[in-house]
Amino acid sequence: MKISAIVTLKKDVLDPQGKVVNQTLKNMGYNNIIDVRQGKYFEIELNESNKEKAKKIVEDICKKLLTNSIIEDYKINI
Amino acid sequence: MKSSVIVFPGSNCDRDVAVALEKFQIKSQMVWHNETNLPKSDLVVLPGGFSYGDYLRTGCIASKSKIIDDIIKHANNGGLVLGICNGFQILIETGLLPGVLLRNKKLRFISKNVFLKVENTQNRFCTNYKKKNIIELIIAHNEGNYFASSKTLENLEEKKLIAFKYCDKNGNVNEKSNPNGSSNNIAGILNNKKNILGLMPHPERLIDPILSGSDGSIMFESLTKLN
Numbered sequence: 001m002k003i004s005a006i007v008t009l010k011k012d013v014l015d016p017q018g019k020v021v022n023q024t025l026k027n028m029g030y031n032n033i034i035d036v037r038q039g040k041y042f043e044i045e046l047n048e049s050n051k052e053k054a055k056k057i058v059e060d061i062c063k064k065l066l067t068n069s070i071i072e073d074y075k076i077n078i
Numbered sequence: 079m080k081s082s083v084i085v086f087p088g089s090n091c092d093r094d095v096a097v098a099l100e101k102f103q104i105k106s107q108m109v110w111h112n113e114t115n116l117p118k119s120d121l122v123v124l125p126g127g128f129s130y131g132d133y134l135r136t137g138c139i140a141s142k143s144k145i146i147d148d149i150i151k152h153a154n155n156g157g158l159v160l161g162i163c164n165g166f167q168i169l170i171e172t173g174l175l176p177g178v179l180l181r182n183k184k185l186r187f188i189s190k191n192v193f194l195k196v197e198n199t200q201n202r203f204c205t206n207y208k209k210k211n212i213i214e215l216i217i218a219h220n221e222g223n224y225f226a227s228s229k230t231l232e233n234l235e236e237k238k239l240i241a242f243k244y245c246d247k248n249g250n251v252n253e254k255s256n257p258n259g260s261s262n263n264i265a266g267i268l269n270n271k272k273n274i275l276g277l278m279p280h281p282e283r284l285i286d287p288i289l290s291g292s293d294g295s296i297m298f299e300s301l302t303k304l305n
Contacts, residue, residue, distance in 0.1 A: 017133040024142050038134075 001046050003058045005066060006075045008039035013071045042066060051078060079302060081121040082109045084149070086140045091126035091162065091282065098282040099123070102298040109145060116148035121158040121301065124149075124165030126218075126280060136179065136221045137167030146172055158202055158301070159274040163219055166266070166276035175267055175276045176234075177226030182219070183259025189218040192257055194265055194279060195245040198238050201272040206300040212249045213293035215279035217257060217265075222278040224260035224267075231261055242266035242277055 009015045015037050022036040044061065048054040055078060062074040081104050085092045092108060099106040107117060116122065129140035140146075153159045153174055161169040169175045182188055193214055196207040207213065226234070234240050242265040246255040251263045258278075266277025281294030 016131070020130055020133050020139055024139050027144070028142055 001048055001051070001054045001078075003044050003046065003054055004077045005042045005044065005058055005062055006039055006077070007042070007062070007067050007072050008037055008074075010071055010073055040066075054078070079104045079120050080118065081106045081123055082117055082119040083107070083123045083125055084109050084111060084143075084145055085125070086111045086127070086129035086143065086168075088129045088131055089125050089127035089164070091164075091280065094280075095123050095125045095162065095282045098285045098294070098298055101285055102295070102302050104298065104302060111140065111143040111145050114144050114148065116145060116152055119152070119157065121160060122149050122152055124159070124161040124168050125282075126163030126165060129164055129168065132221075135171065137164060137169075137171040140164075140168045141171035150174065153269075153274055156271065156273050160203065161274075161276040162280055162282065163217075163222075163278055166278055167221060169274065169276040174274055175269055176230050177224055177261075177267070179221045179278075180223040180225050180259075181221050182223050182257075187218075187220040188222070188257055190216070190257070192217050192265075192279065193245050193247050193249075193255065194242045195249050195251055197240045197243055198268065198272075200238070201241065201268055201275070203268075203275045203297055203300055204241055205303060206296045210293070210296065212245065212247070213296070214247075214284070214291060215281060215293055216283050216290070217279050219258075219278055222258045222260065224262075224264040224278075226261060234264070234267060235262065237270065239268045239270065239272070240264055240266070241268050241275055242279065 018036045018038040025033045046054050067074050096106045196211040199208045243251045243263040245251045256263045281297045284291040284294035
């Protein structure tokens with residue numbers, strides 16, 4: 001089973017890369033951009049057919065390795 | 079001969095290049111990336127460094143700077159453009175040179191002296207390397223692993239657009255003498271018209287035999303020679 005996880009900085013944490021991308025897009029003429037936040041995307045392939053179990057494993061992975069819970073959030077997509 | 083050194087937030091070899099240019103009587107002026115008009119120049123230098131902290135992709139944000147449109151015009155009119163290290167990465171992101179620079183194969187920042195074989199001396203940057211075609215320069219980068227489609231690589235080889243290849247001190251170009259995993263040991267390439275050169279090694283750091291070496295001087299001598 002394949003599960004993806006998106007890790008982003010928490011809403012209140014400064015994201016300098018996202019800010020620079022936002023500013024660059026504005027310089028390029030995209031005037032309707034409000035905000036850009038940059039994150040990380042992981043595709044995790046598991047040897048587990050039970051959806052709930054797989055989700056739990058990935059949640060565990062996100063907590064233990066992929067994110068730092070002080071500054072980052074994660075979203076899991078099955 | 080007049081040159082412009084483009085300065086981006088995070089450039090850190092801009093002054094070194096300016097010193098090197100002045101040493102060989104090439105007038106230089108610093109041009110801030112936010113300028114929209116490129117001063118009249120024979121040569122534009124994109125210096126090394128970490129423009130915009132390498133955000134998104136190395137050289138990517140810098141390649142969208144205001145001054146870049148004028149640099150592309152300058153290049154299309156046959157003006158000389160030299161991109162060193164981060165400058166090479168910026169040239170790649172603007173599309174003026176083909177391919178891409180990936181992270182070094184061993185995922186480490188490499189800072190050391192390397193030997194290079196000068197593969198093409200029929201261009202404004204390398205004419206004087208006819209007298210010495212195995213040279214020693216410094217590399218200092220994390221993303222210098224040149225990669226391109228096999229079609230692009232064939233085209234580069236066929237049209238002799240590869241200016242420098244990594245080699246050992248005897249000039250052997252092989253996997254052992256490849257510091258970063260670059261395809262075909264590529265260290266620097268030219269565009270079709272050969273007025274644009276991008277390279278990862280730093281010629282501006284080897285312009286004084288007392289401090290480092292003089293193999294970089296030969297490039298600046300070449301630039302002045304034909305003018």
